[in-house]
Amino acid sequence: MGGQTSERAVVLASGGLDSTVVAAVARQDGYTLALLTIAYQQRHAVEVQRAKQVAEALGVERHVVLDVDLRAIGGSALTDGLSVPKDRSDSERCRDVPNTYVPGRNLIFLSLAAAQAEVLGASVVYFGANVVDYSGYPDCRPEFIQAVEAVLRVGTKAGMHGKKIEIRAPLLQLTKADIIRLGLTLSVPFHLTHSCYDPIGTVACGHCDSCLIRRRGFAEAGVVDPIPYAVC
Secondary structure: OOOOOEEEEEEEEOOOOOHHHHHHHHHHHEEEEEEEEEEOOOOOHHHHHHHHHHHHOOOOEEEEEEEEHHHHHHOOOOOOOOOEEEOHHHHHHOOOOOOOOOOHHHHHHHHHHHHHHHOEEEEEEEOOOOOOOOOOHHHHOHHHHHHHHHHHHHOHHHHHOOOOOOOEOOOOOHHHHHHHHHHHOOOOOHHHHHOOOOOOOOOOOEEEEEHHHHHHHHHHHOOOOOEOOOOO
């Protein structure tokens, strides 16, 4: 797109690596950023604080942190007492949907982001989904995103008036290394991001699926990951 637009874009901002790169992409595309962070009582709640720091570093116009207690539903290692898988191989990660999948999470998040977009008059929601290095989540697939867009066309006031709310997932087909390289070109503050599912205090564990994927991505990109890990 390039250049400045007069439009806002809503960005789902978790405080993680992918969503922070997505926010930088949206800014490069010329949008005024409205970040939306969902504090869903997740095990790794430190990412909410990191999202606030990222928002400040990016100088965004608006950042909303919305409380949604998904622990009341549970069913995930991120919202329940289940153990987070550690040190899994690539084949193990691809075998089945892991217990870190949070039932309904991305459907809920995109619905809330679309609601925010309607209120702000935004026509675009940016979302950090990825299908290359992802850990088997069904709600990160392109067909899911397309289905949500279709629902928004028929289930929103904006859609009824012919104004489509587009969901953009610019990282969908990129490897983690490619995402990191893209982030470097956009001066993303990687040192502020948090990816770990099972941190020790505020420090990444280094062994969960998300840590393993992140660490390999930085290694493949040939740059040093600027965050500390509990185990090297």
